[in-house]
Amino acid sequence: MTETASELRGELAVLPRHVAIIMDGNGRWAEQRGLPRLAGHRAGTENVRRIAEACRDYGIRMLTLYAFSTENWKRPHEEVSGLMSLLSRVIEREVETLQRHGVRLRHLGALEALPANLQDKIRAVVNATADNDQWYINIAINYGGRSEIVDAVRRMIREGVAADDVTEEMLSDYLYTAGLPDPDLVIRTAGEMRLSNFLIWQAAYAEYFSTPTFWPDFGPQEFYEALAAYAQRTRKFGGLPAATS
Secondary structure (H helix, E strand, O other), X not given: OOHHHHHHHHHOOOOOOEEEEEOOOHHHHHHHOOOOHHHHXXXXXXXXXHHHHXXXXXXXXXXXXXXXXXXXXXXXXXXXXXXHHHHHHHHHHOHHHHHHOOEEEEEEXXXXXXXXXXXXXXXXXXXXXXXXXXXXXXXXXXXXXXHHHHHHHHHXXXXXXXXXXXXXXXXXXXXXXXXXXXXXXXXXXXXXXXXXXXXXXXXXXXXXXXXXXXXXXXXXXXXXXXXXXXXXXXXXXXXXXXXXO
């Protein structure tokens, strides 16, 4: 851990165990600079490593990244195709780094709808890192919260689960995130104030932080500000704050 991160960590009363990020604003970042939108996506993928390292420095062991939603297919074909190729290259490139740091990568979303090459790359890195247990990164590609719940219900029906046997815990076990802790903090960049179909079941009681900073510019200082805001929150989970002496 760097000295600066160590000092900042000591200033925070509490840290989230699981941070989820809606990485928004890549296209607008590029447009402001007179660049094609794909250049913004490229800059955004380069920023992932910087924030993943910041999580490691703060001792946050789980990071979930919203990379491509089920709604993003509506974007221009050229942009979508370029982004799929970019994701494929980045995932392949980062396998060695993930292994070196003991990171387990997990995919969230409907894998079968992705291009075959990208499917193969995702399966390969997921399998290669399956035994790693130092840090955890979940990448949501072709992910939608509503689709996730529909898929879970369909699986339950196919497996003959009786209606009276359905519980919140059981449904959670049928989601893409089965076995993972719910996010404590959801960060959204680029100033938007909505979840955009991201972890809508899992984030029911997560704290939310929005910043106007576009994702490619979201660095360690902005990340610290999000963590500092989280540390000031009182999480009640529908109840009352614990009594203080």
